[in-house]
Amino acid sequence: MIRSELLQSLADDNPELRPEEIEQVVDIFFDEISTRLAEGGRVELRGFGAFSTRQRDGRTGRNPRTGASVEVPPKRVPYFKPGKEMRERLNTN
Amino acid sequence: MDNMRSVGTLTRADLAETINRKMGFSRAESLSMVESILEKMCQALSDGENVKISGFGSFVLRDKTERIGRNPKTGVEVPITPRRVMTFRGSQKLKDRIAAGS
Numbered sequence: 001m002i003r004s005e006l007l008q009s010l011a012d013d014n015p016e017l018r019p020e021e022i023e024q025v026v027d028i029f030f031d032e033i034s035t036r037l038a039e040g041g042r043v044e045l046r047g048f049g050a051f052s053t054r055q056r057d058g059r060t061g062r063n064p065r066t067g068a069s070v071e072v073p074p075k076r077v078p079y080f081k082p083g084k085e086m087r088e089r090l091n092t093n
Numbered sequence: 094m095d096n097m098r099s100v101g102t103l104t105r106a107d108l109a110e111t112i113n114r115k116m117g118f119s120r121a122e123s124l125s126m127v128e129s130i131l132e133k134m135c136q137a138l139s140d141g142e143n144v145k146i147s148g149f150g151s152f153v154l155r156d157k158t159e160r161i162g163r164n165p166k167t168g169v170e171v172p173i174t175p176r177r178v179m180t181f182r183g184s185q186k187l188k189d190r191i192a193a194g195s
Contacts, residue, residue, distance in 0.1 A: 001144045002145045003146045003147050010130070010133065024116060025116060025118075028116070034186075035190075038190040038194060041101060044102050045104070046105070076192060076194070077188060078183035090154070090177045
């Protein structure tokens with residue numbers, strides 16, 4: 001499922017809403033999650049899962065094409081842990 | 094780092110609150126939209142479909158084969174049954190925003 005299919009499916013279930021409104025709601029949903037993570041916070045959606053960020057140490061990487069070594073600085077990266085209910089649903093049927 | 098100030102945990106209620114404020118939907122309607130979005134994604138994933146939200150990231154299913162695990166306390170070997178798991182891969186945009194802290 002891609003974003004446009006999610007929008008379509010929501011539109012089918014909510015004929016009283018205009019497609020633009022559905023798109024705005026979906027944008028708010030993902031923007032709010034992204035913003036909270038960028039601020040260093042957590043997002044907990046019971047049943048679905050929890051988003052957080054983790055610190056990655058800096059390291060010396062290599063350009064795979066040239067073999068030149070490059071310093072990769074320490075940074076925060078997104079992390080997601082599926083909820084219990086989600087994990088169970090993936091394994092029923 | 095300055096931008097690592099501690100911020101609380103965002104929940105369904107907070108997402109609904111923002112939708113209520115920005116869209117003028119009722120609280121109940123806003124919460125129901127939040128639930129619907131999550132339910133659509135859950136449904137697709139439990140049907141075996143990956144979910145890709147451009148600008149945000151992808152939820153990708155992976156099938157794990159059976160392997161032998163060990164109870165760390167007792168050392169007893171137990172089979173870990175084959176299972177399907179989901180992983181999240183943040184989009185480049187999300188990774189950039191998180192790395193930049195804003």
